[in-house]
Amino acid sequence: MGGKSSSLENAENSRISAFPEVFSSQEFSCAASCQAMSTAGILGSLLQVEENFSSCLARIDALILKPLLQAEPHDPKEKENFQLLVLLNDRFQALWNFTEENSRNLRGKRGSSDSGCIQDFYILWKGDLFLSLYIQYFVTFANFVVVQGFEQATKSKSEAWKLHKALLKEFLRDFTSESSLAPALHAALHKPFRDHIQSYLQLLSQLQGQLQEGSEQDVVAAVIREFGKLESFISQVLDEACFTKELWKSLGYKFTDVLCVPERRLLEDSRNLPISSGSARSERLLLFDDVLVLIQGNSFQSFDLKLVWVDENCGEKSAPGLYNLRITTPEETFVLSAKDPQMKAVWKWKLEQAVRQALNGKRDFPLWGRSGEGSEAPSRRFFTYAFRTEGRLRGATYEGEWLWGKPHGKGTLKWRDGRNHVGDFQEGLEHGFGICLVPRRSEDRYDCYKCHWYQGKMRGYGICEYGSDLVYKGYFKDNVRQGFGILENFSAEHPFKYTGQWENDKRNGYGVWEDKERGERYIGMWLDDQRHGEGIVVAQSGLCYQRTFHADKMVGSGILLLEDDSVYEGNFTEDLTFVGKGKLSLANGFVLEGTFGARSGRGLRTRGVLNTAPEPEEPRPAAQLGLKEFPVEQRWTGIFEQFLEFLQSGCKEEMEESFTGFHIQSSKELRKSQEYLFCQRGTEEISWKTEDILEELIQHQDLQSLQSYLEKALKSSLHPLGKLLRALSVAFQATYSGIGANRHLLGMAQEEVKFYSKKIWEFYQGLLQLALEQKGQVPSEEADPSLQKGSSLVLPLILPAFYPELSMLYMLQHQREDELYCQGIVELSLFSDIQLLEFLDVQKHLWPLKDLTLTSNQRRSLVKDKCFLSATECLQKLITTVDPREKLEILRKTYEELEHTVSRLLEKEFRLPMDDLLPLLMFVVSRANRAMNTSRGSGCIQRKAPTAPDPWGKSSFS
Incomplete structure (x- = not known):
């Protein structure tokens, strides 16, 4: 008895404790003018x-x-x-x-x-x-x-x-x-x-x-x-x-057994103050302090007041002589009609008061007086509700924010089968960022969809981890993968990775497939999840071929490039056996053209003509694939389409959040918050907002400040241009790193990066135009640089993002030349300083000897150890540096040290012309290489740290 009494007491206290304290503790002093005798009485x-x-x-x-x-x-x-x-x-x-x-x-x-x-x-x-x-x-x-x-x-x-x-x-x-x-x-x-x-x-x-x-x-x-x-x-x-x-x-036991609760109070009865449902479903309307009850015959409906909204502006035509109120609940909306405007006003006031007091968890003091906290209940509320009627939410429980009878704001939706969605809602539908867990039927595992939603469906960027060890990072539309995306399988049985275009949940368009088990990468076109169209296959062994595919099968002739620079043009099988008519161009210049076939266990059989032309003096440049087959403007269209959509929307902040969030580093591990999904928001010192971006664009239009602004924007993972660059970096890395590091793809890579700089500049101009339009300004033709000038301004800023892949491709393309170059540097390192200065034809007035007051023999001994020492030591740091920008900084400082030594020698400021600079630079490279050989063994500085050569080739900027 004591326990039950305690529970009742707790229930009462919860209702009573909400009453306001109408007395405040005050101290009173006895005034001198107080009539003490009367007060004592x-x-x-x-x-x-x-x-x-x-x-x-x-x-x-x-x-x-x-x-x-x-x-x-x-x-x-x-x-x-x-x-x-x-x-x-x-x-x-x-x-x-x-x-x-x-x-x-x-x-x-x-x-x-x-x-x-x-x-x-x-x-x-x-x-x-x-x-x-x-x-x-x-x-x-x-x-x-x-x-x-x-x-x-x-x-x-x-x-x-x-x-x-x-x-x-x-x-x-x-x-x-x-x-x-x-x-x-x-x-x-x-x-x-x-x-x-x-x-x-x-x-x-x-x-x-x-x-x-x-x-x-x-x-x-x-x-x-x-x-x-x-x-x-x-x-x-x-x-x-x-x-x-x-x-x-007055009510029967069927109603009282369910509805009668000691704490519940009847506030109004439609039999005392007449009002009826517009559909004539209810014979009686009962307003309690916690629920609204509609009774019809032997059945009734009960609506929790915390989720009841009252609106007198129904938007519906009233019958003559009737005055309507619309009642909105999570699963039903109905109209109450009164014959008298005063009756309607009383019902509206009592309903609003009851709803407000139910939401506050307390009654007014007094109950019906002018001391209430307001006549209208708030439209936005927080509550938990279980859906019962038919519909997509049947059996689901929603906990979160509501607006006019529908989930609206932050909330959690849970179904009985284990599904649940946590995120943003709008007018009853998932809208905005959300995380959805869906149990797999055959396994005790879940599919996790962590992405953006639009009117109840996935749309925009998302990260999805499937229970089968698959992870997708990319774009969605109407609940299916659509646009650019990355699908990766982390299982040990058949690991793979696809980076490219999706359409209606299937691989369609340009994409890159990496089969980690076979050690192959396919770069090319897809249709309905199959290789279809032109494609390039790169093997881990170094083999590379270009072929046409139809429904995942090779058709027609193709080009097969071998490691020794031999090129075969013709038909070949899946296991790369030559068959049918073809042409084999060997590295030594011989050309074999005819019909090829394989004999079981007896090698290759051919019938044709062998052309034994003499070997060319200059090595033949490695063939470049994909330049004609994959026009650069048709690659990665899914990435650019998302940015263009964001731009056309007027750079709405909610679209910017879902526009892109790719990292260079892929991760199997799911992020546990929206902060991580959007490029780890909050980890940067710079915070970007749409209005700030557009404002800064207008303030940085001159060349010098524009370059600084673009550099800062491209480095940021929160700025739209920075997000775009990161997405392009992911696509570039998927194509040309690892297995894809093949010298026959250098041309494709160079072309791609140049195109990136052009598109980034175009999007920058689009952002600037939008910013000016919002300010009511017109773009100035004089201040607007040409597109070519703009793209060359962007190009050096984005190069560091693609440096590792470009550098490796360049090394492979020029491997033979690099070997000869390194061999020459090694041979030069055998010279003494004086001999090397004379051999490189360095002007004698640049030799640092004039400040040495020593004999000729002493001078020769010192020169051997000290000549251009500061520049040599500076260049030696190159081998321990990884970041390309730091490598370029080391080269710049090396040049400065050379000029400083010469200026000290000539006792005046002196800028080295190119004719003088190149011999001195060769001298410093040779000395740095010899010093490292002495401490680390033989080798060439340029082979260990390929930084000096231009990855674009001699004519890349012409």
């Missing part, structure tokens, strides 16, 4: 009132509550009401104890010499506690009335109760003339309290009249107002309780 009257009230409470406790509590019932239903009686007794005892405590306090004050100050009135300085105790008591009393607790108590079969009835009736005559016992008990447990509050009000009014105008009189007036509110509150609570009790009496 009022104090004495107050003591008499308290003592009489305490005596009355003692009789009620002895003659009513204790006998009732001794008659504990055995029926389960009656036991629930008995728990309420126990809680009511607890509230009664608390009030009685408080009255006794203050009676003792008043007696002590009365006997003191300084009595007569208003601080002696505990109802002033303990008003908050006083108010709280009365509210708790009457709310519990009303709950007991609602469940017909007094009626059931008087029917007790306890012998002790039967013997006590005669004495009780005699006592109850003082409270009511009713002969029935239940109304008498009802009156005895509330009338003395209300009378006592009236006594307080009378005494406080007398006290206010004794005080002069000032702060003390204002305090008493404020307390009188609060006691008036309390009196109104008690009347309203008791009226609501009787109103609700009569309802439960």
Whole structure:
């Protein structure tokens, strides 16, 4: 019994604790002008009132509550009401104890010499506690009335109760003339309290009249107002309780068993204030303090007020003589019609008040008065709801923000089968960033979709980890993979990676497939998940061929490039065996043209003509593939389309978030927050916002500041141009790194990077034009540089992102020349300094010897160890440097050290012309190589750190 009573008490406290504290603790001082004798008299009257009230409470406790509590019932239903009686007794005892405590306090004050100050009135300085105790008591009393607790108590079969009835009736005559016992008990447990509050009000009014105008009189007036509110509150609570009790009496058990709750109050009934449903479905409308109930025949619908929205502007035509209110709930919307505008206004006001109070978790004080917190409930709410009716959300539970009956804002949607979606919602649909988990039927694993959504479907950039060890990073549209994306399989059985275009959830268009198990990479066209069209296959062994594919099968003739620079043009099989007509051009210049075929176990058979032309003096340049077959403007269109869509939308911030988020480093591990998905937002010092981007664009239009701005933007993973560059870097790396590092693809790579610089410049111009349009300005033709000038401004800024792949391709393309170059550097390192300076034809006035006052032999010895030492030491750092920008910085400092040494020698500023600079640079390279050979063994600095050669070739910038 104690546990159940405790739970009821907790429920009551949760409702009561929400009432505002109307008294604040204040200290009162006794003013000199206070009429002490009159105030002391009022104090004495107050003591008499308290003592009489305490005596009355003692009789009620002895003659009513204790006998009732001794008659504990055995029926389960009656036991629930008995728990309420126990809680009511607890509230009664608390009030009685408080009255006794203050009676003792008043007696002590009365006997003191300084009595007569208003601080002696505990109802002033303990008003908050006083108010709280009365509210708790009457709310519990009303709950007991609602469940017909007094009626059931008087029917007790306890012998002790039967013997006590005669004495009780005699006592109850003082409270009511009713002969029935239940109304008498009802009156005895509330009338003395209300009378006592009236006594307080009378005494406080007398006290206010004794005080002069000032702060003390204002305090008493404020307390009188609060006691008036309390009196109104008690009347309203008791009226609501009787109103609700009569309802439960009139309804059948089918309704009361489900709807009757002690704490629930009926606020309005359509039979008392007529209103009906527009569809004539409901015979009766009941407004409670927590739910709205529609009754039709033997069935009813209940709507939690926390998810009820009331709108008088229905947008629907009313029938003549009807005034409508639209009620919106998560799964149903209906119209209430009243015949009188005043009736409609009352219903709207009561509905709004009830909804607002339900959302706040508390009732107003008093319940229906001007002290409410506002007439309208907020449209945006936070609540949990389980969908029941048919539809896509049937069986799902949503917890989060709502707006006009639909999920709107942040929330979590969970289905019974294990699916759940966490993210942003708009008008009931997934919209914005979200994470969705979908269980796999055959396995105890989940597919995780972590991406952007548009009107309930995946759209924009996302990262999806499937339960089968597949990870997709790319774009979606209407729940399928669409546009540019990367699909990677991390399983040990058949690891692969596809980077390229998708259409309707299938590989379609230009893409790169890497089969890690076979050590092959396919670069080319796709159709319906199969290789279809022109394609290049690069093997880990160094073989490379170009072929036409149809439904994943090779058709027609192709080009096969061998490691020794031999080239075969013709037909060949899947295992690269020559068949049919073909032409084999050997590295030594011989050409074999004819018909080829394979003999089982006996090698290659051919019939044709062998042309033995002499070997050319110059090595034949390696063939370049893909230049004609894959026009550069048709590669990676999916990346550029996303940026163009973002630009055409006016650079909306929500589109920028879903525009792209690719990293150079791929990761199997799913990110656990939106921050990680969007390029680890917050990890950079620079924060980019759309309005800031457009504003800065206008401020940086001159050449010097533009270059600085572009450099900063391209380095940022949050700026749209920086995001675009990272996506292009991912595509470039997928094509030309690892297996794809083949010298026959250098031309494709060079062409691609040049095109990237052109497109980035175009998009920059698009952003600038948009920024100017939003400012109402017109682009200036004079300030707008040409496209070619703009792309050459961008090119050096983006080169570091592609340096590793370009450098490797260049090394492979010029491997033979590099070997000869390194061999020459090694041979030069055998010379002494004087011999090398003479051999390289360095002008003698540049030799650093004039500042040495030594003999010729001493001078030769010093020159051998000291000549251009600072420049040599600077260049040696090149071999331990990885970053391309740092390598270029080392070369620049090497040139500066050379000029510094020469200027010191000539005792004036001197800029080395190219004719003088190149011999000196060769000297420093040779000396640096010899120093490293001495400490690390033989080798060539240029082979170890290929930085000096131009990866674009001799005519790349012509």
